[in-house]
Amino acid sequence: MRFSSDPTEQNQIRACEPGAIHLRDTVLRDHVIISATELITDWQPAAIESLSIADFEPALALQPEILLLGTGARQTFPDIAVLTEIMRMGVAIEVMQTVAACRTFNVLINERRAAVAALLVD
Secondary structure, eight states: OBOOSOOOSSOOEEEEETTEEEETTEEEOSOEEEESSOEEOOOOOOOGGGOOHHHHHHHHTTOOSEEEEEOTTSOOOOOHHHHHHHHHTTOEEEEEOHHHHHHHHHHHHHTTOOEEEEEOOO
């Protein structure tokens, strides 16, 4: 699914498809963490059912106001204790399919919101 045709100075996601996220002129095929200005490509989270707060530390270090968790082709929630801990840190977290997280990320960064997307790639 194509999202945007205008390149910007920000990390705009141009398209998302099974197995790939198109970020500006780069095709990403592994799990990533993206903010408007940062890209973390060496993120190796546990399986969604086993995610811990430690898996989110690279994303939280970017000091988001909102954290989007894209869980692949299906929306799958991590343990409620992990979500609760993130919210206790003052960070809103939304869990959705990766394609939806990519679209939402673009909207939020275009609004100049401090958004970070942690995206699992199927």
